[in-house]
Amino acid sequence: MPVSSRSIIGRSARVDLEGIDFNSFETQPLAVETLRCLRYMCDVESHTICYLREILATSAHRDPDITAFLACWNYEEFWHGEALGQVLELHRLPGAKESAQDLRRERKWLDELRLLTFNIGSLIADDFVAIQMCWGAINELTAQAAYARMIAKAQHPELSELVRRIMKQEGRHLDFYEGEARKRLLKSRRAQRLARFALTKFWAPVGSGVVSNSEVAHMASxxxxxxxxxxxxxxxxxxxxxxxxxxxxxxxxxxxxxGGKAAALRQ
Ligand SMILES: [Fe+2]
Ligand SMILES: [Fe+2]
Structure with missing residues (x-):
């Protein structure tokens, strides 16, 4: 059974930062490698509003269940970016807003071109929404796994707690995307074939095409x-x-x- 958007909206909230000791990052700063990965995550979380723009350019905007979910999804991802940005700022690095400003300024034409592909894709393929739901599911699954790996790598109690709270919300996003993807794929063999083709040909970790290739490779590696x-x-x-x-x-x-190979070549 797909997870109803209503059950997600009811629980939607800004990620809870209560009790997280941000001062601990002053006394126990994160390693350079971890910070680089955190920058990637912060930028991708903050970029969600731009991904939303693309999804809404398709027929997904006609489905009130999907749009209700997207409203909350975007809100929660925004606060994930802000929370991670707070950690970066404590290391004297740009926060979420400053970094997003730079990223979006550099991407002016690329963003418009991407938007066009969503418009055209949606016009020519009835099953485009099914593909988007699959994309959402694999991206949320990847985000959850990436945060779990971040906890294991960084070994920082306060970062672990913050990331665990973020992961909990990612889990709800995943439930929605997965349920919607399953429902749509079950209805149509053509959607299954199209999704399989698109994922195999074009999927790359969320953030690819937004942040630089070297940062994607670093994160993956x-x-x-x-x-x-x-x-x-x-x-x-x-x-x-x-x-x-x-x-x-x-x-x-x-x-x-x-990513492992690319990062090794850059060393
Ligand atoms: Fe997130
Ligand atoms: Fe998410």
């Missing part, structure tokens, strides 16, 4: 290219490929191995 990371990536792939028609896909594992 830092979080997923070692032994434990690959196990986590395979777990994501196994879960995702339980969706109708998507069996056997190894999207995150492939991206992790690619």
């Amino acid at each position: 830092y979080l997923f290219a070692d032994e434990e990371g690959l196990v986590a990536a395979q777990r994501v792939d196994r879960k995702f490929s339980r969706l109708p028609g998507l069996d056997g896909l190894t999207l995150l594992e492939t991206a992790a191995r690619r």
Whole structure:
């Protein structure tokens, strides 16, 4: 059964920061590698409003269940970006707003071109919403796994607590996307074939095409290219490929191995 948008809206909230000791980052700062990955995560979270713009350019905007979910999803992701930005600022790095401003200024034409592909895709493919729901599901699954890996890598109690709270909300996002994707894929063999084709050809970790390739490679390599990371990536792939028609896909594992190679070449 798809998760009703109502059950998500009812619980939608700004991520709770109560009791998190942000001062601990002054006395126990994060490692440079962790901060680099956190910058990536903060930028991607803050970019959600731009992803929303693309989704709304498609026929997804006609479905009130989806738009209700998207309203809350965007709100929660915004506050994830702000919370991570707060941690970055404590390390004398740009916060969420400053970084988003730079990122969006640089992307002017790219953003318009991307938007056009969503418009056209939606016009020519009836099943475009099914593909978007699949995209949402794999991205939320990846986000959850990435945060879990961040906890394991950083070994910082306050960051762990903050990230756990963010992960809880990512889990609800995943439930919605997964339920909607399953419902739509079950209805249409063509949607299954299209989604499989699009994911295999075009999926890359969320943030690709937004932040620089070197940062995508660093994130994939830092979080997923070692032994434990690959196990986590395979777990994501196994879960995702339980969706109708998507069996056997190894999207995150492939991206992790690619990221690991690219990062090694840059060293
Ligand atoms: Fe998030
Ligand atoms: Fe999310």
